[in-house]
Amino acid sequence: MKKVYTSVLAYLIILLMSNSSVSAAVPVKISYTVSFPEAQAHYVDVEMNISGLNQPSLEVKMPVWAPGSYLVREFAKNVESLSASIKGKDVAAPKINKNTWKINTAGVSAVTIKYKVYAFELSVRTSFIDVSHAFLSTTGIFMYPKGMVSNPSTVIIKPYKDWNKVSTSLEMVNGDTFTRTAPNYDILYDSPLEIGTQDIFDFNVGSTHYEVAMYGGGNYDKERLKVDMAKVIEAEVAVYGENPNKHYTFIVHNKLRNGGGLEHLSSTVLGASRDQYGSERGYRGFLGLVAHEHFHLWNVKRLRPIALGPFDYDNENYTTNLWIAEGFTAYYQNLILRHAGISDVKSYLGDMAGDINTVENQPGSKVQPLAESSFDAWIKGYRPNENSYNTGISYYDKGAVVGMLLDLEIINNSNGKYSLDDVMKYMYDTYYKGKKRGYTDAEFKAGFEKFAGKNLDDFYAKYINGLADIDYNKYLGYAGYQITDELAETNEPSLGVFTNTRKIITTVLRGGAGWVDGLNVNDEITAIDDTPVTDVATMLKGKKTGDKINVTVTRDGQRIIIPVTLQRNNASRYTIVELPQTTARQIAVRNKWLKL
Template identity: 55%
Template sequence: MLYVLNLRQKNYNMLLKRIGIGLLMLIAPALVAKAQIKVNYEVSFKEPQAHYVHVNMQVDGLTKEYIDVKMPVWAPGSYLIREFSRNVEGFIATSGKTVLKTEKLKKNTWRVYTGKSSTIAIDYNVYAFEVSVRTPFIDATHAFISPTAIFMYPDNHLALSSTVKVIPFEGWGKVSTGLEPVKGQKFTYIAKNYDILFDSPIEVGNQEVFEFTAAGVKHEVAMYGGGNYNAERLKVDMAKVVEQATAIYGENPNKHYTFIVHNFQRGGGGLEHLNSTVLGASRNGYGTENGYKGFLSLVAHEYHHLWNVKRLRPVALGPFDYENENYTTDLWIAEGFTAYYENKLMLRAGLTTPEEFVATLTSSMSDVINTPGGYEQSAAMSSFDAWIKYYRPNENSNNSSISYYSKGEIVGMLMDLEIAHATQGKSSLDDVMKAMYEQCKTKGRGYTDAEFKAKAEQISGISLTDFWAKYVNGTDTVDYKKYLGFAGISVKDAGKKAAYLGVASRPAEGHVLITAISRNSAAWVDGLNVGDEVISIDDVTAAPSISSMAVVRTKKVGEVIRVRIIRDGIDQEIKVTLKASPNVDLVSSMDPASTASEKAVFKRWTGV
């Protein structure tokens, strides 16, 4: 009987071996064909003054009669379909001197018929003239390459490696990027796959470059546009931020890191990348303490993304689908918590005081409480609807939505205090973030909302179901006295419940135009509209800021004002009964008589 069983097992093993060899023979040609494909890009600037970049895309190792190439429709980190292909011009494919047949299949896809050639060249131009950290910009002074808006990719081949050779325009001499350089080839870089290529912006021109080392990592700062910054001071203070961020997670995952900073007359914003970031700044803003600290806060925010978003990320955010929306309900963690941590990093780096830290968060909490849309949209839905709401605001957005940045910042603070209080100062949100970072590394994927909640509950030792219901999936008013009280901080509302009209306005062509109306305000209830031209209030000529007019400020709640407007060319008068202001103006103070427990929470919360 044993002999028969062994014989059957032997025959079974032989069968498996034959099946395996057969499958390998079937799969191998496809694997070889895929492995043989090579992609090389050459980027040049024939007409930078006209805002064009020329891309030459060489594709080798083709075996099919055609290849489809695609342009991404959005840039990771900026959750909006931007339709980058709309800026593509002059698409042409060749094999040697032969022009190949091409066909545009849809908005971002071109089919190239190879004519049985194994090697083809695809040339196209991209118009780039939008100033932002997420879109390419080219002029006579420099070129900023935002890769998802510049580079096409072979369909179904996102795992391919590629090289990028940059040919700077005449007079330009520097290239700054997080991409790995190819040894012995000037301004030539390699990306192991398209996720890396698309996550590696490139600055070309004559930018000032300085370096510093922090957390064992070399950091390059590329400054375009000049400015009144002090490079030596920035080296020291940026290094402090890097060290404090690394301390939270216990390691810095990069070999090198690149800051690309665009200094304009008025600039702002940032976009995170795998081992780099792009920052917008005001070139003369470094000269004031507020301006300087504002820039360092931006540095802290984007650098924290090195972990939170790029590696510690919601499961939907990678591997990316570059053609469609990538929905997640967790941007309040990915972006909101990062907005919160920029404050903690500034404090721990010694760049702000504990009093400033508390005051900043208290002010942010006031803003969230005073946003009517926060009672209509939860943090989770704000995240999910980012694709249709956050980057497409209108005159009613303040009434219908809440920013996942601002709401997430406050939820992060509340959760941090809840954990520190529950553990008597032994743990904080830092421990959750580090544990989730390790989990994402171990599992090789992002987290779900349930997994993040479970980890926070594990570390805090309490149920957070009620917390999630109120502040993540719900729209409850923030219980600021309770949570800040955990750390021995007193908070009171210093706002005056004065008469309140509830409009925002601006001057426009000699008139005063209503630009926004707050939900349930007097203006909302009695029928003033966005777009109304206000001529006068109680026969007093309208001022650009209607709400600050004495004729409004000196009224009492319940009094009626006469607002003369022009709507659609018709002169009319609307009577408005003033209501009490619903807004809060929170003021915080640290209680000198706080308990030992409160002091322990404060210490763990702030880290100082």
């Protein structure tokens, strides 16, 4: 009896293994074909083919946000005319929530899904299509089957008319530039595509091949960019000790006025003004953007807060550490230009003074802690309103300032042996390469302390989780510098408002004259003490701090006179200057910091 039972059991196990092998031999295959029959109207047609299914129903989902841009953008809003078919026969594909469609797949193994996407927002995080090119920000174009984020997929591109180039970090299939593949959806969603007739140039840095795709023209010098972009990249590789990419793609959109960037694992998208390359300031600004987004291939794309991976494409992904992921990257974008020899010391110190001025002149820096600014990016950082200047602070700006403070603290406390570079490399090696996961807030704090050689509880309490005034001179003093306020002795009067050129108030500053006495955003200032205002810049000419004036505004179509007592303009204009006397230790810190 026992022997017979064992034989039957063995037979059943073999049968189950056999069935399992059959299932494993038929993996789910996913492919997309994109075409542009109505490019002039800004549409892409997407055909999604899925085979190897063995499930009663299939849900396909459109991501609601793009990693690196922390706002739920509801990409499904641009989807039209979704339909599904099985063996050529149309089947129902009802929408079951804002970004999900469901299809009955009981008894079938393959389904075809077709839909259109409207794309008319040329930014680094959204898609745009017209007859000149297509920029596909993949999170807003390609749906994914629920539960299959780890599956590979193939993208087949049917170009519009004379489009003959594709720029992306996705690998080609059999050398065909119009057929690309992704090993999983995290890679697909991290690999935008530029399709058209873009101007392409390339260069190598070490063993990594770089492609730069320029759309929109511009007064750029390709040979100069090759040299200087390579310098930037080399300085960044020196921080981490390696470049993890075999190839990397820059997609640059040159417009009349443009800016911003979005990082990806092996590529980035940059916005630039097509005429900015002709001035030294504009050119250096572009290289700063290159430095920022390229630095992200380590900091945030690989060395990341633990909350940012694996990604949840349906919901917000909260972290208090964007001040490291983004703020430190903003700090390094200027420091790298200095280390690469592109910025001189005066220019670099001017850049850092600019960050300090941004933080110190914003009333919201006394309201919102830095860690909270990171956490609230989803509801505040990317959704500013007329009062945001008074209620919050950017984790980019204050994060860059805090990065400088920590860098100087580490250099000084280690007698020039270590810098923030050592922290970044240690964290990269330990968490991305070693533990193969993201870091927690406590773990990064421990990394700072390891190289600073001291407990940083007080620093965190004051500057990360608190609202203490920053002691700039303490930290800059380590390198023989101090800040001075060029406006400290002035007593100019102020209404405490910002206006546009049409004399319309855009911001009322917390605690200022307008705030206290009731001026409102959207008020149009028409007169001061019955004198018509023609020029905003001179409307307080002849007035003094403490004067009581009558401000005439138009509010909602009505003329209103508001008595206002002018206050002193509390704006600061900080510069970083050398101390009258410096010690050998201060010079050593300075040399380490600025690579002198």
